[in-house]
Amino acid sequence: MQYFMQLLISGLAIGAIYGLIAMGFAVIYKSTGLVNFAQGEMTMITAYIAWTISTTVSGNVFVVALGAILAAVVLGLIIERVVMRPMLGEPVFATVMVTIGLAVILRSSINFIWDAYPHGLDVGFGRSIVRIGPIGVRTGQIAVIVTLLVLLAVIWAFFRYSKIGVAMRAVAADDRTALLMGISATRVHALAWAASSVIAGIGGVFFALSYDLSPAMFQLGLKAFPATILGGLDAVLGSGLGGLLIGITENLAGGYIGSGMKEVAGFAMIIVVLMVRPFGIFGERDIERV
Amino acid sequence: MIKYLATASLLLAGAYLSTTPALAADPGITDTEIVIGDVEPLTGPPALLGVAASIGHKIAIAEANAAGGINGRKIKYVLEDDGYVTARTIQGVKKVTDVDKAFALLGISGSGQSIAVMPLLEKAGIPTVIDVAPVKFLWEPPRKNVFVVGQSYEEGIIHLVNYLAEKNPGKKWGLITQDDDYGITVRDGFDTVVKARKLNVVYSGNYKKGQQDFSSDMLQLKESGAEVFLAGGIIGENIAMMKELEKLSIKPVVGIFWPGRVEPVLKLMGPAGDGIYAVDYVEPFAGAAGKAFLEKAKGLLPEAEMKGINRYSMTGYAAAKVLIAAIERCGKQPTWACTIAELEKTKNVETGIMAPISFGAGVRFSNQKLQIMQSEFSTLSFKPVN
Numbered sequence: 001m002q003y004f005m006q007l008l009i010s011g012l013a014i015g016a017i018y019g020l021i022a023m024g025f026a027v028i029y030k031s032t033g034l035v036n037f038a039q040g041e042m043t044m045i046t047a048y049i050a051w052t053i054s055t056t057v058s059g060n061v062f063v064v065a066l067g068a069i070l071a072a073v074v075l076g077l078i079i080e081r082v083v084m085r086p087m088l089g090e091p092v093f094a095t096v097m098v099t100i101g102l103a104v105i106l107r108s109s110i111n112f113i114w115d116a117y118p119h120g121l122d123v124g125f126g127r128s129i130v131r132i133g134p135i136g137v138r139t140g141q142i143a144v145i146v147t148l149l150v151l152l153a154v155i156w157a158f159f160r161y162s163k164i165g166v167a168m169r170a171v172a173a174d175d176r177t178a179l180l181m182g183i184s185a186t187r188v189h190a191l192a193w194a195a196s197s198v199i200a201g202i203g204g205v206f207f208a209l210s211y212d213l214s215p216a217m218f219q220l221g222l223k224a225f226p227a228t229i230l231g232g233l234d235a236v237l238g239s240g241l242g243g244l245l246i247g248i249t250e251n252l253a254g255g256y257i258g259s260g261m262k263e264v265a266g267f268a269m270i271i272v273v274l275m276v277r278p279f280g281i282f283g284e285r286d287i288e289r290v
Numbered sequence: 291m292i293k294y295l296a297t298a299s300l301l302l303a304g305a306y307l308s309t310t311p312a313l314a315a316d317p318g319i320t321d322t323e324i325v326i327g328d329v330e331p332l333t334g335p336p337a338l339l340g341v342a343a344s345i346g347h348k349i350a351i352a353e354a355n356a357a358g359g360i361n362g363r364k365i366k367y368v369l370e371d372d373g374y375v376t377a378r379t380i381q382g383v384k385k386v387t388d389v390d391k392a393f394a395l396l397g398i399s400g401s402g403q404s405i406a407v408m409p410l411l412e413k414a415g416i417p418t419v420i421d422v423a424p425v426k427f428l429w430e431p432p433r434k435n436v437f438v439v440g441q442s443y444e445e446g447i448i449h450l451v452n453y454l455a456e457k458n459p460g461k462k463w464g465l466i467t468q469d470d471d472y473g474i475t476v477r478d479g480f481d482t483v484v485k486a487r488k489l490n491v492v493y494s495g496n497y498k499k500g501q502q503d504f505s506s507d508m509l510q511l512k513e514s515g516a517e518v519f520l521a522g523g524i525i526g527e528n529i530a531m532m533k534e535l536e537k538l539s540i541k542p543v544v545g546i547f548w549p550g551r552v553e554p555v556l557k558l559m560g561p562a563g564d565g566i567y568a569v570d571y572v573e574p575f576a577g578a579a580g581k582a583f584l585e586k587a588k589g590l591l592p593e594a595e596m597k598g599i600n601r602y603s604m605t606g607y608a609a610a611k612v613l614i615a616a617i618e619r620c621g622k623q624p625t626w627a628c629t630i631a632e633l634e635k636t637k638n639v640e641t642g643i644m645a646p647i648s649f650g651a652g653v654r655f656s657n658q659k660l661q662i663m664q665s666e667f668s669t670l671s672f673k674p675v676n
Contacts, residue, residue, distance in 0.1 A: 003509065003513060006505075006509055006538075007505070007506055007509060010503070010505030010506065010509075011505075011506075013505075014503045014505070107333075107334070108333045108334075108373075110333075111332065111333045111334070111337050111341075112333075115337075115341075115597065115598065116334075116335060116336075116337035116338040116341060117338060117552075117554050118525060118526050118529060118554070118555070118558055119558070120557070120558045127560075129536070129537055136537040136538060136539060137537070138537065207502075211502060211503070211530055211533070212526060212529055212530070212558055214335060214525070214526045215333075215334055215335045215337070216334075216335040216500060216502065216526055217502075219500045219502065220502070222500075250503075250506075251503075251505060251506045252506075253506075254505075254506030254507060254510075255506040255509055255510060258495070258496075259466065259495035259496050259497050259506070259507045259510070260469070260496050260497075260498070262497070262498070262501065262506060262507070263497075263498040263501060
């Protein structure tokens with residue numbers, strides 16, 4: 001039982017990070033209909049900026065958190081304005097290719113701006129180990145699980161009750177009708193990119209806190225993508241939960257079947273789920289009337 | 291008339307030879323310059339080794355240039371980034387040989403990348419000294435123009451496991467390796483000792499390249515009761531493994547391999563990284579030779595590049611020293627044939643940072659002497675152990 005619980009808690013912790021990044025994917029898809037293949041790289045850049053703040057400005061956790069959130073907003077807005085907005089109205093394939101190009105540029109920028117060495121994000125929090133009976137867990141891991149749960153509730157309320165949230169859903173459902181109703185699609189898109197950058201960036205910062213910061217961190221995006229497919233590409237909350245499911249599945253497979261199965265388990269799971277529900281567990285069925 | 295034409299032809303030929311590169315037969319050499327090419331991963335995670343190796347080359351080249359160059363010719367260093375992508379390594383080698391007209395090559399990226407460019411190097415016949423990722427395929431069978439400074443991964447692992455087995459008789463063993471050519475080599479070396487010494491292996495894991503969370507793997511290791519653990523990760527993987535072991539409150543005897551023996555890793559591992567054993571053929575930075583190397587680098591490198599130095603800078607430096615010395619011994623008119631012949635004659639070349647380097651007739655591998663080191667968290671350094 002102790003073995004199972006240790007696997008479960010570790011799975012929840014890494015799954016919460018996948019979940020946050022997966023929510024970033026879903027926010028952009030829900031608002032713009034686009035899959036952002038640079039999500040992992042945006043996550044990594046925000047984490048590196050947080051590290052820079054912690055080593056140059058202040059190591060205070062609140063200063064680092066605020067700085068990282070602001071940086072993520074700016075990063076999302078710049079990408080939307082400079083890279084994505086000129087692609088409005090262009091074929092989806094071309095736009096997706098732009099995000100792939102963006103991913104390569106952001107990935108390479110790490111070595112140019114920072115370096116190839118791994119770094120630890122030290123904000124005086126997150127690295128200490130808490131013992132729950134015989135089970136050890138880092139405070140950063142507990143914090144990321146709590147943060148994901150809080151964000152799930154906040155985002156649910158945001159889409160359900162706020163004007164901007166409703167506007168985002170309207171643009172996602174039918175951007176032309178939304179435009180006729182006076183909703184600015186470009187503003188909604190900008191907001192979506194900023195929000196996505198912040199949510200995924202939080203995941204990146206927590207990863208750096210619990211693990212480390214390195215140029216390989218962009219690969220988190222590759223792990224989070226199955227989570228968003230599993231939860232539903234258009235389901236922000238579902239993507240968050242999908243992350244948890246992937247994290248737990250990976251860890252249980254790694255712990256009970258073998259190390260080699262760890263990386264495969266998540267993908268095997270989405271194949272099975274998509275065969276039954278092609279739009280993901282929480283995704284909406286896309287109905288086209290002819 | 292015939293006499294006049296003959297004299298004119300001779301004069302023209304003389305004038306041509308005095309204004310064109312010293313020897314038109316071999317590229318990359320003029321009266322004032324010799325071009326040395328290199329292809330390394332300068333972006334992405336493996337940049338940790340590529341940048342460091344190129345810094346080592348730069349130190350040796352700057353040292354030679356400061357002393358007047360190679361018999362009066364300054365060395366020009368041309369460096370290409372392959373991003374650790376084999377197709378780009380091939381492109382990079384073609385670029386430095388065909389476009390930049392390199393006279394000789396150093397480095398050449400990772401093991402898989404070096405293997406991939408081997409046919410290209412053999413066909414070109416360009417003198418090459420490989421120093422980043424020594425694997426047997428690079429010197430077995432020996433290629434006329436390709437020399438390797440270092441020690442084989444397999445020998446390194448055998449040396450380390452033998453040492454740990456002698457120090458920890460009768461203990462239970464655990465191993466985890468990466469699912470690529472590097473991991474296979476580590477596993478092969480490990481298996482050789484396991485067979486020879488009949489070690490009791492209770493855990494054997496294999497992780498996918500790029501894996502960042504090792505919680506379930508280390509939990510399995512704990513459950514297996516392993517007392518000696520060979521962590522076959524490179525950099526980030528080993529850090530993640532050590533932190534998981536700390537979380538699980540277990541501290542087996544741990545061995546790591548030289549690609550992960552870089553000092554910044556110890557800071558990230560924290561106290562969990564104290565007492566880790568490593569094997570290497572270059573001197574640790576904490577020793578007198580290491581300190582002298584850093585002191586030398588300070589005078590030859592820009593400040594910004596100093597932080598990129600690690601053990602790969604030492605291997606790069608040693609390889610570049612050997613190559614430069616060979617070209618130098620060819621005198622005023624170095625050629626590829628002479629450089630290759632002189633490389634072959636390399637005998638006990640001292641670099642100060644590893645055992646003397648030698649090649650020989652048909653010997654293209656320097657077969658460096660190995661030593662075991664142990665990490666010390668309080669000083670964030672590795673120190674040799676007896």
